[in-house]
Amino acid sequence: MSIRLLDVLKHSTLTPADPVIRASAAIAAETQLRWIHSSEVLDIAPLLGGGELLLTGGQALASATDKRRIGYIWELAERGVAALAIETGAALPSIPSSMVSAAQAAGLPLVELRKQVPFVGVMEAINSLLVSESAGQLQQADQTSHAMAVELAHGSSLDRVLAVLADATGSEVVLTSTAGVTLASALPAGHSEEAQAGQSQNDAPAGAGQDHVRDIHVDVAVRGIPSARLTLFVRGEADVNLARIAGSRSVDILALALLQRMPPGLKEMAGAALIRAVDSGTQNWRLQQLAPAAGIAVYAQLVAVVVRSAGSRQIRTNVEHLLDRVGQHSVSYADNAELLALVALHPDNVQEDRNAIVAGLQSIAAAEGIVSAVGPVASGISTAPWSLTEARLTLELAADGGPGRARPGQSGAALDAEAFAVERLAFHSLGEGLRTDFVRQQLGAVLDYDAQRRSLLVETLRVWLDSGCNTAQAARELHLERQSMHQRLQRIFSLCGGDPRGTGRLAALHLATRLVRLPGPVTSGLNQGAQQATSATLPVRG
Incomplete structure (x- = not known):
């Protein structure tokens, strides 16, 4: 007889916790348990085998961002965890509604423990029953x-x-x-x-x-x-x-x-091994050994692609068909909710192929809700790990509020690492202190104005500069009347020392607007209210 979640919630060691199911209650009655485990570590999912009831005191969740809390729920669900029980109290008065919604969507039973109980005693009692069952x-x-x-x-x-x-x-x-x-x-x-x-x-x-x-x-x-x-x-x-x-x-x-x-094809096996080697930072000689076996020339021009989705098998098929159609040859490997691919480009159409991949992924993203990034062109298999690293970095920069681009988690997005070249360079080469000082020097008065008035002048300036100082285009992207756009620009010019066009200050201002939203203390000049207003008001741009 399998031990089920409801049986455990009624066990004498757990009833003093006054448990109540907050999400996915409909499947709790049939949820079977393999083990009970407790942990405060948010990155615990890879260490679990599936079928566990996970107990947590909630201290780590209390200090985590909302994005991390939601990610925690999905990671546990994708790992096959049977249920999550969170102890609420002084540190975490209640389970955030975002976690409840995520657990309901993921089909993960979410239990609130409204009183404290010794987790060790619960685990000893229930796991002894589960051990007896698992022997059979x-x-x-x-x-x-x-x-x-x-x-x-x-x-x-x-x-x-x-x-x-x-x-x-x-x-x-x-x-x-x-x-x-x-x-x-x-x-x-x-x-x-x-x-x-x-x-x-x-x-x-x-x-x-x-x-x-x-x-x-x-x-x-x-x-x-x-x-x-x-x-x-x-x-x-x-x-x-x-x-x-x-x-x-x-x-x-x-x-x-x-x-x-039906032994797997040698190319398919070599392709999977090649991507795993690129992902793990294997030595160059091993990459050069695996690439020809996977059908990729050692000195080919290629790009890495990262696709993140908890979606269906069909998404992977669609992505692979696109890469095979556009590139000279491609190999792919799926690991959990991440699909990694390397695409060898036609030597005479490198940039055209790369643009076609970005456009094709954008179409798939819009239809399927996936998030993907295309790395910069790598000259030879030896630099493929760099292209993969930069593609992943692009996803992280966008997730942290990259300048006006589509954000993972909001909607489908296909991101181009080249569009984030400035941010990637600054991330690698400029320390947080240098970035903060530079942004304050260039935009201090505008940042302060936004913080005091909850206005959007910094973002307005960035969109205008990104458009090549095209006022009409920037107004369209910001959904503003042209007169309102001119008024904002005049206010910006008065705060930052005049119209920067035709001066050496234009490039510095543009760089500052791109750096202002990188993760780190650079954004300390923007109060949280202004940042939230920016995210809520401005349109998402691909």
């Missing part, structure tokens, strides 16, 4: 993997091997390649009429009730290279923990089956 699940999982090995030894198809796992766990089982192609699938005995149910129910909103399908993902590596993904769609009363354990125990059998029947 481990035995069943080992029997299942043995039966799968027998089927494989007798030459059965991949579908038949997966059918053993499906019958044992009561789950629909699908094995896909890293490119998203279905290699094999199976339904548990007696469920043939539901052949399409798993995927459709899995796409249903969180909290769909008794028919809610929970999916478990297990990566399958062949010779150390991720080559396939096993997904178990667990329905209704089926044991989620058994499915998780049995799926993990079947990895070696499935890897052997892939080697015997």
Whole structure:
């Protein structure tokens, strides 16, 4: 008998905490637990295995930004954590509504513990029960993997091997390649009429009730290279923990089956290995060794692409089709909610290819809500890690309020690292103190005016300078009448020493407006009210 969340909330060690479910209550009754863990660390998700009830005292959440709190919820949900319980009190009087909304959207049961209880006592009591249960699940999982090995030894198809796992766990089982192609699938005995149910129910909103399908993902590596993904769609009363354990125990059998029947293409394997090497900062000789095997010339002109999305397999397919269509050759690798790619550009059309990639990603972003960034052109595989680093930095700069550009988290966005060249240079080369001093020297009076009046003169100046001092264009982008735009400019000129056009001050002012919103103390001259007004009033620009 599986131990469920509601059972634990009614346990004598936890009832003194006066628990109440704040989000995803509809699926709490069927949420099964594998373990109970406690931590105040916000970056805990990668260290969890899925199926845990995570207890936290809320101290770290109390001092975290709202963006980090929401990210914490999504990271736990994507890791397969069963539920999150937050203790409220002096440090965190209540659970922020943004976290409640995120947990509801992610399908993560969120519990408020309104009184203090010793977490150690709770974990000792409940985990002892879970250990007893897991012993039986481990035995069943080992029997299942043995039966799968027998089927494989007798030459059965991949579908038949997966059918053993499906019958044992009561789950629909699908094995896909890293490119998203279905290699094999199976339904548990007696469920043939539901052949399409798993995927459709899995796409249903969180909290769909008794028919809610929970999916478990297990990566399958062949010779150390991720080559396939096993997904178990667990329905209704089926044991989620058994499915998780049995799926993990079947990895070696499935890897052997892939080697015997359909070994991954060498280029696909080399491409995944190449991107992982670029991402991890592997030595140059290793990159030069892997690139030709992946179909990329050592001295090719290439760009790195980073796509962040918790979306469907179809998004990856759309992105890969775009990169293959535009570039000379591309390789990609998906890691959790991040897709990394390297694209070799045609030597005679380097800039045109790169522009087409940015434009194509913008179309996908608008349709799918993804966030992506295209790095600068790298001359040869040796500098590919630099292009990847700059693409990621561009995403971070935009997320921290980059100057007027589309922000991840607000809507789909495809960002061009070249459009952030000034910010990237300043981030790498200028310390926070130097940036702060420079901005204050150039824009001090305007910053003070904005802080006192809650006005938007600094942002107005930046948009005007970005437009090439084109007053009409800047007015359109800011949704202002031309007369209002002229009035703002006159006020700005009076504060910063006159009209900068035709003087050597123009470049310095432009640089200052670009640096003013980089992360760090540069923004100390802007009060929070003015910054919030800027974010709420100005249109998002791609």
